[in-house]
Amino acid sequence: MSHPYQALIVERHKHPLHAGKPAHFDAQGQGENPICGDAVHVYVSRKGMDVYYETEGCAIMNASADLMADAVAGKTPEQVEQLHHDFEKLVTTGEENPDLGELNALAGLAAYSSRIRCATLPWSALAEALHHV
């Protein structure tokens, strides 16, 4: 089982590419885990599936949000849904999936069932946002 804190995870946590609230967006969604106080707010611009976010929480959630924004860029809502589904499978089974590219860095989480929610929270928030689009 790979280490849950791959260099990429730490890198994206420290130097995120998509953090912050954008001036313009079409929809937003949020996720919260009262158990640990993790919270994420996702902002989407429909055109190009442009995603930004604000988080309060752990490195896993931050990195997951940032990698998610990368992964969904330019995709259709249906494709996002498929990615979301594949991603949930990745972090619960630990089996890497070539279609998921850099998201595979989070496969090591499967050994930490209580941390899986950290990684999926941004995805649920995005799903909520897309429902409102």
Place this chain on the structure above:
Amino acid sequence: MSHPYQALIVERHKHPLHAGKPAHFDAQGQGENPICGDAVHVYVSRKGMDVYYETEGCAIMNASADLMADAVAGKTPEQVEQLHHDFEKLVTTGEENPDLGELNALAGLAAYSSRIRCATLPWSALAEALHHV
């Protein structure tokens, strides 16, 4: 540890010497064990500490009541109290006591803590009766 059903116990259960309600008595007392439905009713004539009883219950209780009536005959209330005390000790510790004579047949009960109450119930009923004398 001696067998709890000495010949004497079975004998007194089958052929009691003091069973039945006497025509005259000065006091009465009763004991009940709702757990098993055991019940005893004790009748005392002050003079000569003459004890009779009626029981509904097991052989141990019947025999104990009968042997008690034997043992207390002619004793003072204080002596009865002492016997009661020694008898409780006998059935809880299993250590025979020469002062207790035939009552020692019940020493084997000590190995059956849930049966001890069967043997002591007549004694509690007698104590109650003597309180009322």
Place this chain on the structure above:
Amino acid sequence: MSATLETFDVAAIRDDFPILKQQVHGKKLVFLDSAASAQKPRAVIDAMCHVMEAQYANVHRGLHYMSEKTSDAFEAVRDKVAGFINAASREEIIFTRNATESINLVAYTWGRTALKPGDAVAVSEMEHHANLVPWQMLRDAHGTELRIVKITDSGEIDFDSLEQVFADGKVKLLAITQMSNVLGTYTPVERLAKFAHEHGAKILIDGCQAIVHRAIDVQAIDADFFAFSGHKLYGPTGIGVLYAKREILEEMPPFMGGGEMIASVSYEKTTFAKPPFRFEAGTPAIIETIGLGAAIDYVNAIGFEAIAAHERALTEHALATLGTLEGVNILGQAQDRGGVISFTMRGAHAHDIATLLDRQGIAVRAGHHCAEPLMGRLGVTSTARASFALYTTTEEIDALAHGMQRIRQIFA
């Protein structure tokens, strides 16, 4: 554990139970008190030891290896239990201490919200105190009524009485045993569930005894609530189960408050977790739950078809052997009955029987078996009871019959 239906090898099964090699008063132990609590196979003992020796930490939200692994093992038992009784989902399985707590949980939570003063709860004449006293306490605290469904002289549910009890439409819960711990009677739970539902009532099944001897399918029964204890099912003490239908659980308020059962806590407002966690406050019986999982695996590996066939043979043998003994009276004669046999002997109190059998190494229970009102109905104050398990042998029943003969000689 080498038994299948074809080759039910009771000797091999007995080898799985270390305690069966013990002696009592210098005699071979003949344990005929499994209905009170069953003995534990090596597999259960080993599973519990393994947790404590190699893989233990508190469960849920541990974030470290030992806690993750222990949580996984713990939660896997929830799936196992759900499969064992064929629940529709794992969320319908709540871990409790024992069947008694399972039933009290229903009385305290569902009972005090779904039932209104004036509603009635019906129980049968052959309930264990665990399925009677909680409803009495609910009656006294909450103003519900308690009604009693009669049994016939053969020890079966009296359907005329059932009709009467339900006639005015006030009964909202039928709380009933699936197998009497005194008479061995199985009740027709599918029929009873259908009856209750047709009359606008829910059904709670006390499956404490039945689950040891028969495959249970809560969906086929259409049970609303089903309760049992681990310790009668060859598992450890300290662990029991409440099954309830998901839509009922969703509506039920919590029972106890504390850790694990909350979603979030502030002084003003605490929100509760979803079922099943809402009903599991505090550190659960982790080691015991894992032990229960091992017990279920053990029973499943043998299979209920084989177990039931073995026990049916034992019961028939016992009824034939004991039933012909001079002065011995067997209580109950239900058509559908299992390996629990209560009896009395003329001239000998049940307590005397139990103690005298014990001197011969034979363990039976004597007393009211936590079913005092049933004793009244049967016209006795206590009975002796022999009960069988998958490790019981015909020879043990013969030993019991022989022992009874000796007692008869003593008291004759």
Place this chain on the structure above:
Amino acid sequence: MSATLETFDVAAIRDDFPILKQQVHGKKLVFLDSAASAQKPRAVIDAMCHVMEAQYANVHRGLHYMSEKTSDAFEAVRDKVAGFINAASREEIIFTRNATESINLVAYTWGRTALKPGDAVAVSEMEHHANLVPWQMLRDAHGTELRIVKITDSGEIDFDSLEQVFADGKVKLLAITQMSNVLGTYTPVERLAKFAHEHGAKILIDGCQAIVHRAIDVQAIDADFFAFSGHKLYGPTGIGVLYAKREILEEMPPFMGGGEMIASVSYEKTTFAKPPFRFEAGTPAIIETIGLGAAIDYVNAIGFEAIAAHERALTEHALATLGTLEGVNILGQAQDRGGVISFTMRGAHAHDIATLLDRQGIAVRAGHHCAEPLMGRLGVTSTARASFALYTTTEEIDALAHGMQRIRQIFA
């Protein structure tokens, strides 16, 4: 188990705990999560196995050898627990599943009879949910008030706040922890008991954490109620204790209904047994109670003087080592504190700390530790927590400090 005050031999003690030889992710297990649940010594495992292998049957009124012996062993633990916390009598010891149930039992029975709507229950700002949520549920069901006694910035009881909370005479119960499971703070329970009694209130002490580290004397404290769990005291899960003064127990109605807790049962009227049995419905956690007895023997053999001295040294070492780490903040600085240390690290979330330490074989807990309101008071959403037991070594604390440095490097 060769330790005395003079020769506290932690290596020998560690040999008593099989699990401590385990590896995690190829690293030596460093278990610093004992405050959540402690590991089990061989003596406890053996005691439980012994019951299941050689001496098991259901307890009370068994009338046969296995039941008599098991009942004796079970009831002997009641005496042992009474001695362990110096209760005036064995009847004051009630067996529950865990501390959570102990506290809920008080809230459901004493709380709903001795307390009247409008009466208040006071808890502190550093309670575990187990000693908060039951009183919230009582408030919502029964109309009592819930008041909060503040803590100071150092993490100790604020006596000015206590005075205020009690000023109007409405508080009838002070429910308070003896040791915070987050800050490690010991509360001055003797003083608090005196204060409560002078103000006409009873005191319930959540002794879950304290009992692991200090000798408890409920009579010297003058506690009205005292609750703890077996699993934190090196005993099994599934067993907890409620102590209450005899005169209080005598007046308390039962909690759950069923077998064991009755004196006699009829449909109309059931009379309840005397304490402690009145509060113990159904088959108890027999195996686990006997395991708890073995845990108490184990702890007693080492002795609290030796344990406390060892743990004091560990705690001082930890405070000194972790406290000087760049970016690490230790929460709470009570005068009287024990081996439970919560901390945060700048730039690293507690969850990240826990998972990254786990990769190094080090088990700490992270989260709100079932004390959400306290997190708010401390201005954090979660902390990492290391907690020590009698088997913890200085080297393990050094490993933790080293691990924290590596995490710092990762996130720097």
